[in-house]
Amino acid sequence: MRRAVRASLFFVAFVAGWHLVVMTGRWSPVLLPSPVSVAEYLHRAFLDGTLAQASGVTAWRLLIGYVVGLLAGLPLGMLSSRSTLLRDTVGLLALGLQTLPSVCWVPLALLWFGQTESAMLFVVVMGTIWSVLIATEGGVRSVPPIYIRAARTMGSRGLHTWVRVILPASLPFIVSGMKQGWAFAWRSLMAAEIYVTILTGFGLGHLLHYGRELNAMDQVIGIILVIVAIGLAADKILFSPWERFFHRRWGTGK
């Protein structure tokens, strides 16, 4: 509770400081709009539905691409952790591709898929899959062998050992890979949306792009705030509970 109050006070002070800087009139309001005009833009965009629609389009692309990336990355990582052949081939490829900033997939996606939803999904999947694959592989390989031996003496075999022992034991690694994959996917999707107009749906990136075209700085800042808020919320809602779970169970952190 005290921490929440402290955080709120900080943001109130931040916005007040911003407002004071604008009030001095040293910078043109075209370049530095006041918090009030940004709030007014957000209010308008909220009322006419553009904000909700754009957030919906972006979130949908992210969600689908992320889930596809997870569904491919997890089993591939598990396979690659168990086979030297896969580790030396697919594992090495994944390591290489993971170092590639996922924005670099955008030109390729456009040439392959054209200006379609598939191009967007491809970029998100590429952002997710390699981090998840590498984290899963590393996590599974770092499971202490004694856990598996103990489980076997208790009658655990095959799939049961995977689901009840190997996966839970490597979960801290996997979740940190998922978090990284999420971060890569989110960044590359924003870049792709700013970069290309896709007629099947206008995401937050497009609103940012049009804000620039129209010289509407209140829109640009407003959308940036929305993007930050979504990123923060995703972190707090999707990943913080896992991290708290690990801290409690494994006794790490704090």
Added chain:
Amino acid sequence: MSAEPAAPAQSPERLKLVVAGVTKVFKTGSGLVTALENVSLQVREGEAISCLVGPSGSGKSTLLNIIAGLEKPDQGEVLVDGEPVVGPGRDRMVMFQESALFPWLNVIENVLFGLKLKPGVTNRQRREVAEYYLQMVGLGRFLKAYVHELSGGMKQRVALARALAPNPSILLMDEPFAALDAMTREQLYIDLQEIWQKRRKTIVFVTHNVREAICLGDRIMLMSPSPGRIQDQFTIALPRPRDINSVEVARHAMEITAVIRRWNQPREGRTSP
């Protein structure tokens, strides 16, 4: 209390465990190492705690792993209750030097792990069994604790409860107290003897500590290294519970260490110039 069906009538002469001519060779960087050479032993039904004692490299842990089914012998075979061992199984539970408890589960969930794999029991019975054994090892108040919150001694108590809960035919213990401090260890010697008196489980206990073996064991099988062999056997007939610091334990320990020293001497004589 146990969720097992009633055990068939037992004759005292039935053999619980037979190890027949087991040989195990490992490949290492510097060549082949014979961890076990033609090792045979028998444990009768009703025989309590058998200790495998020996220095490192005498193959005692390898032998335990082979009995557990975690490793396969190159030659020979192991029979438990007359059945050949082909892999790990709940009839032979193992306690390791590290507790090997799962950190993502709390104390009672760890004990339930093996019980949940046991067919023909209701979840309620499983829970009762788990609570019974946790109470027996003195952790009745820590059912919901997480593994990292426990001390080393408490972790080994949970591991003991986890190993006893599925009611194995044999309990295999691989230096389970070696990583604990002396005071915790001494308490666990007393507790293990008490628990043994309650459950009468056949236990095979591996240790390199002669006094520990005498304190716990009814039979001591002395193993020697390179190649790993059972060199000598002793029966310890001291009354229970035994105190590791008692004069009788110390006296037996002296006799056995003297035997070990005797087989070391000629070897040392050879190597000295």
